[in-house]
Amino acid sequence: MIRVLLADDETMIRAGVRAILSVAEDIEIVAEAGDGREAVELALGHRPDVCLLDIRMPRLDGLQAAEELRRVLPGTAVMMLTTFSEDEYIASALGSGAAGFVLKSGDPHELIAGVRAVAEGGAYLSPTVARRVITHIGTGQLGKQAVARARTEILTAREREVLALVGAGLSNADIARRLHVVEGTVKAYVSQILARLDFKNRVQAAILAYEAGLVPEE
Numbered sequence: 001m002i003r004v005l006l007a008d009d010e011t012m013i014r015a016g017v018r019a020i021l022s023v024a025e026d027i028e029i030v031a032e033a034g035d036g037r038e039a040v041e042l043a044l045g046h047r048p049d050v051c052l053l054d055i056r057m058p059r060l061d062g063l064q065a066a067e068e069l070r071r072v073l074p075g076t077a078v079m080m081l082t083t084f085s086e087d088e089y090i091a092s093a094l095g096s097g098a099a100g101f102v103l104k105s106g107d108p109h110e111l112i113a114g115v116r117a118v119a120e121g122g123a124y125l126s127p128t129v130a131r132r133v134i135t136h137i138g139t140g141q142l143g144k145q146a147v148a149r150a151r152t153e154i155l156t157a158r159e160r161e162v163l164a165l166v167g168a169g170l171s172n173a174d175i176a177r178r179l180h181v182v183e184g185t186v187k188a189y190v191s192q193i194l195a196r197l198d199f200k201n202r203v204q205a206a207i208l209a210y211e212a213g214l215v216p217e218e
Contacts, residue, residue, distance in 0.1 A: 002119045005031045005046060007039035007065065008054040008081065013104065017052065017081065020108045027115055036060030040068050048076055049119045053098075055082040055089060063096045070097035070200065077118035081111070090129055094207075097200045100124035121187065122171035123203040148211035154196055160214060162189045166202050167209025 004021065006029050008014050014032055021027045031046045033039035037059040043051055051069055053062035060068070066078045079100035080093045093101050099118040102110050106126045114124035152160055165175045172190065176183040190202060199205050209215050 002027045002050060002115060003030045003046070003048045004028065004115060005033065005039060005043050005048040005051045007033040007036065007052065007057065007062070009034050009057045010054075013054070017111065020111050021115065024112045024115075027112065034058075036062060036065035039065050040072070043069055043073055043076060047073065050077045050079060050115050052079050052081050052115065055080055055093065063092050066093070066096040066098050077121075079114055079118050079124065094201070094203050099201050099203060101129045102126045103128055117169075117171060120171040120173055121190070121202075122174075123166075123169065123201070123206055125203070148208055149213065151197065151208060152212050152214065155193060159189060159193050159196075162186065163193055163205060163209050164214035166190065166193075167206040167215040169206070 004027060006014055006017055008017070011034075018029055018032075021029060030048055031042040033042050035058045036053070039051065039053060039057075040060065051065075053065055055062040057065070062080055062082070066080070069076055069078055077100070078096075078098045079102060080098045081102050081104060082089065083104045090101060100114045100123060102114045102124070103126050106128065110126050114126070117124040152163065155163065161179070162175060165178060170178065172183050172186045176186045179186070190205075193205060194200070194202065197205060197208065199208075
């Protein structure tokens with residue numbers, strides 16, 4: 001069972017999200033908060049698998065809450081839920097350590113898929129957000145790929161292989177099946193990759209994989 005903490009200052013939004021997630025038999029909302037500070041406090045008490053945070057909240061906004069949760073509960077995945085798709089919010093959310101970003105205006109199935117993905121150690125961006133991220137990568141300067149490739153040179157061949165699969169959006173379980181290893185081995189590889197690249201989360205690693213050309217185009 002995936003245990004979720006939901007934080008949003010609008011009661012109606014919380015009710016809607018609760019209704020959407022309730023149809024998934026493997027997801028359970030264990031706590032709800034109306035602001036970021038309450039979300040952090042409840043997370044410390046409930047230790048959820050996933051914290052689903054709105055960006056704009058009183059006392060402590062979602063981005064600040066995500067930063068604090070990353071420090072005090074590194075094993076808890078954070079996914080941002082918002083009506084805002086502006087680039088600055090996307091960048092800030094990913095930089096704060098969030099593993100996912102879903103728009104409130106998106107398909108309800110995206111919310112369920114996102115919660116499952118980040119709970120498994122993966123990353124999830126709603127299609128709208130993904131298009132923005134990939135567009136920025138695609139329109140960057142030609143030298144950007146060379147710089148990205150240079151950054152990945154510190155990794156072993158196996159680590160680059162894992163990084164490419166992270167960039168393709170695979171969860172740890174999927175990568176383990178692809179490489180015929182146990183999931184714990186993949187987790188160790190991912191942790192080592194993030195540490196060596198000085199990244200906060202696998203979304204940043206996935207972006208680097210795209211920039212370096214490690215992810216084959218479909």
